[in-house]
Amino acid sequence: xxxxxxxxxxxxxxxxxxxxxxxxxxxxxxxxxxxxxxxxxxxxxxxxxxxxxxxxxxxxxxxxxxxxxxxxxxxxxxxxxxxxxxxxxxxxxxxxxxxxxxxxxxxxxxxxxxxxxxxxx
Amino acid sequence: xxxxxxxxxxxxxxxxxxxxxxxxxxxxxxxxxxxxxxxxxxxxxxxxxxxxxxxxxxxxxxxxxxxxxxxxxxxxxxxxxxxxxxxxxxxxxxxxxxxxxxxxxxxxxxxxxxxxxxxxxxxxxxxxxxxxxxxxxxxxxxxxxxxxxxxxxxxxxxxxxxxxxxxxxxxxxxxxxxxxxxxxxxxxxxxxxxxxxxxxxxxx
Numbered sequence: 001x002x003x004x005x006x007x008x009x010x011x012x013x014x015x016x017x018x019x020x021x022x023x024x025x026x027x028x029x030x031x032x033x034x035x036x037x038x039x040x041x042x043x044x045x046x047x048x049x050x051x052x053x054x055x056x057x058x059x060x061x062x063x064x065x066x067x068x069x070x071x072x073x074x075x076x077x078x079x080x081x082x083x084x085x086x087x088x089x090x091x092x093x094x095x096x097x098x099x100x101x102x103x104x105x106x107x108x109x110x111x112x113x114x115x116x117x118x119x120x121x
Numbered sequence: 122x123x124x125x126x127x128x129x130x131x132x133x134x135x136x137x138x139x140x141x142x143x144x145x146x147x148x149x150x151x152x153x154x155x156x157x158x159x160x161x162x163x164x165x166x167x168x169x170x171x172x173x174x175x176x177x178x179x180x181x182x183x184x185x186x187x188x189x190x191x192x193x194x195x196x197x198x199x200x201x202x203x204x205x206x207x208x209x210x211x212x213x214x215x216x217x218x219x220x221x222x223x224x225x226x227x228x229x230x231x232x233x234x235x236x237x238x239x240x241x242x243x244x245x246x247x248x249x250x251x252x253x254x255x256x257x258x259x260x261x262x263x264x265x266x267x268x269x270x271x272x273x274x275x276x277x278x279x280x281x282x283x284x285x286x287x288x289x290x291x292x293x294x295x296x297x298x299x300x301x302x303x304x305x306x307x308x309x310x311x312x313x314x315x316x317x318x319x320x321x322x323x324x325x
Contacts (some may be wrong), residue, residue, distance in 0.1 A: 047257060048250045052227040053158075072227035115222035118158045121151055 012091040016042060017061065017098045027091050032070065034086040044086060044099055051088035053117045057105035058084045058097040065092035077112055078105070138268075139209055145265040152261060152269065153211035156202055159254050160213070161224030163199040163276075167247055168192055170229035174244065177235045184237060184290055186310065188244060191283045193311025195251075198276045201316045205272055226250035238295040245287035251280040275315040 011028045016037060027036040034056055037044050047055040051071020060082040068074040070088035078085075083105045084097060102121075109116035127140040143149050171192035178185040206213065214220045221228070229247045232239040258273040285302035292300035307314070 047253050048226055049253065050227055050246065050250055052250075053225050053254075117223055117225050118154060119223045120154045121158070 013094045014091055015094075015096040016044070016058075017096065018042070018044070019100055029067075029090055029092060031090060032087060033066075033084075033089050033091065033095075033097070037086070045102060046087050048117075049087045051085045054085070054105050054109070055102050055118070056085055056087040057101045058086050058099045059101045059104065060084060061096040061098055063093075064095040066090060066095060067092055073115060073117075075109075075114060077114060078108075081108055083108065136208070136210065142262075142266040142269075147262065147265045149209055152258075152266070153206060153209050155225075155254075155258060155261070156206050156209070156269075157211060157213065157220075158223055158225035159251075159258065160199055160202050160206065161220050162226035162251060162254060163195045163202070165217075165221040166224045166226045166228045167195040167251070168199060170231075171195065171244070171247075173231050174229060174240050177231060177240060178237060181237050184241065184294075187286050187290060188240075189310045190307055190312075191244065191248070191286070194279050194283070194313040194316065197311065197313040197317045198279070201272055201276065205269055209269075225254045238291065241287055241291040241294055245284065245291055248280055248283040248287060252277065252284060255280060278315045279313060 011026045013024055014027045014033055014036070015022060015024045023037070023040070023042050025036055025040045025042070027033055034044055034046055034049075045055050047053045051068070052073045066084060067090040068079070068085065068088065070090070071085050072088075074085055074088070083101065084095075086097070086099070102118075106116045106119055106121065110119055127144070128135045128137050139149055171188060175185055175188045175192060178188060203213065214223070226247060227250070229243055232243050255273050255277040259270060259277060262270040262273065264270075282302070282304060285304060288300050289302040292298045311317075
């Protein structure tokens, strides 16, 4: 008899560079980074939890891969600029992320003529 | 500092109603922008798109009526909060597309496929976004700006009720499980018990 093999999802080291200091946590490939941080006691900004309002925005410091497909509005231009929405992003590699980038991302979207929820906040 | 020290008698360029809340720690400029984003979510992301969702609930006249209640109450929220934006010294964007694009919640666009379960889930998540958005306003204004807090709390009350409705409906439609909202029926559709603006005065 062959037993089904349960494949555990991979997990990655995610370093969060916050205004209060750096934190490195393990985040599974099936987890949203914001939730994993919250479970680790790291409180990051967020509001809509749908990958839309940009409140959870971070920016990659260095290369890395992630899956943003759970976001309701994450644009190719965002990816090119290195922005990441932590409430809906799932890691696909180790990542180093500067958090609290909501103002910068909203400014980026406005300057690029793209939708900018809570513009100016 | 008192409001009397800030605003000179007869000065129509400043508002005591704004200076008193600024003196109590409210970031008025930020509050205006957040109210405009929330107003965008009420009018554009929900009221407009819920009109389309409602049209695709044929055969589910019960779901259709609840969707209609939520739609009209979200319109009431929009109408309730717009005057406050102007009272605070703000204004709506003079461009509907720009207004839509700064809305704090995603547009509730018709899902594919437009099944009742998919529509109900979309309605549910839209209400959840609204709850998150309005409680931020409550947090910003509690104890500092009684008027905005009152308006935001009224809206929040109804959004929480909306979430309960759609949990009940989705749990039954998709999972055949009973998760009661615990609510009695509204009166007429759009009665909006917490938030409806005063109706037009009809003499006689």
